[in-house]
Amino acid sequence: MADQATRATRPFRFGVVTPISSGLPAWQDRVRRIADSGYSTLLMPDVPTWQPALGPTLATAAALTDLRIGSWVYAAALREPWSTAWEAHSLAVLTEGRFEMGIGAGRPGIEVELGLPAVSPAERRTRMRETVAALRTFDGPDLHTPVVMAVSGPKSQALALEVADAVTFVLPPDDDRIETTNRVRDFAGRRDIELAQHIAAVGDRLAPFMAPPDLDTAALRAAAAEEIERRREEIGFSYFVIGADFADTLAPVVAKLAGQ
Template identity: 80%
Template sequence: MTEQAKRVTRPFRFGVVAPVGDDLSAWRDRVRRIADLGYSTLLMPDVPTWQPTLAPTLATAAAIADLRVGSWVYAAALREPMSTAWEAHSLSVLTEGRFEMGIGAGRPGIEVELGLPAVSLAERRSRMRETVTALREFDGPDLHTPVVMAVSGPKAQELALEVADAVTFVLPADDDRAETTQRVRDFAGRRDLELAQHVAAVGDRVAPFMAPPDLDTAALRAADSLVILPSDPSAAAEEIQRRREEIGFSYFVIGADFAEALAPAVAKLSGQ
């Protein structure tokens, strides 16, 4: 029996990245609608100047609807470990265990764009480790805040194997499905972590905050990329099932603009 075959088949769950935007009332309605459609988690990007900061926004979302909430993802290039861990722990307490901390290195150059000193990849990984360590100390023995780690290279993958509860792979837009499948299988065979899939495009549309707006969806389909799903809910459900069977992905994260379109697939698969 292979290592992949020994993995537990996890039930499907679905998260939605839902930035606030300009209309706060519309955002509140969207949060409620996402919950009504059967999605499990409301997620927010960590990009200063684009929207309100994460902690109060996520606490507000958790008060509006019976959803899990999470960061997708804290950018280590912008984040001091101790204060980030305190914030994450506080959200776990205030939401009564419904918060999950997504954390990653951060988009290359994001700190320089914001007028901050450049942060090396090694320092970003160090901050990620220190954040999780401090979070565990804040949580103590009676609370465990789930950590979803965004990873790319082998060093980040090693860190996730040590400290994360779930992992999402930062995939290039033109990723080769066969190569990515083997990469994820090799990783997953070493420890049974939840595998999350960041879906940047559905059909011919690209999700705001999840990929550059000029992402070529035709090229994604031609490359059989994993960062795109079909717009037809039945086809999307089949593809999602294929990805769990062949690779192990069970947690799928999409943009809020696609929540309605993919709701039938979510209704069919959630918890299965």
């Protein structure tokens, strides 16, 4: 990654992963509260059979508020490139540019759990590349749907550098500060790219869809403004994503830092 002194300092923004977990009216109220708290983006996980389909749910959220919306993230193991790109482009058009496409390989084994054929890591990366290429074709010269790519190893990182607008690293929820710093700095900084980090645990609480259920949270503490500012200054993270259960807890930090 380029030396932090040579990178443009991006303003903070905050997203919330907001699955439908307690009925539609309660979810709609939560979406409105998130919008009123200063968050920039409402995100949905790609978990078929657990909740309504991602596309229609995001379109519903976009009609409720003026928040940006996005997938966090489309799982390439479950999706064919052409149809995924068409859905993403359609959401961008219907929201007048408020949609951002998050895409990643997908959790290992998720497709088998749903009764689908196993998809190799190489094929997952191929699908990710083809999805972005199809999206750019559908968008044409007058629309650019932002792509946030979830990456782990060097091959997916190289792909993100080539085709993505932002990247989120698949990091353990209890990641070591030095290890995380070194890993992100080793991300070949051949161009300036937005760096995102999801926060899977706040205090001793876990975010659904964002952390393993058996995570030991004893050593974890609530994300504070100072720590978030440090992560931008020392590492480059400027986009932070949390689970909806933490939205009220983190709201004062968001009010202080969003857009700064």
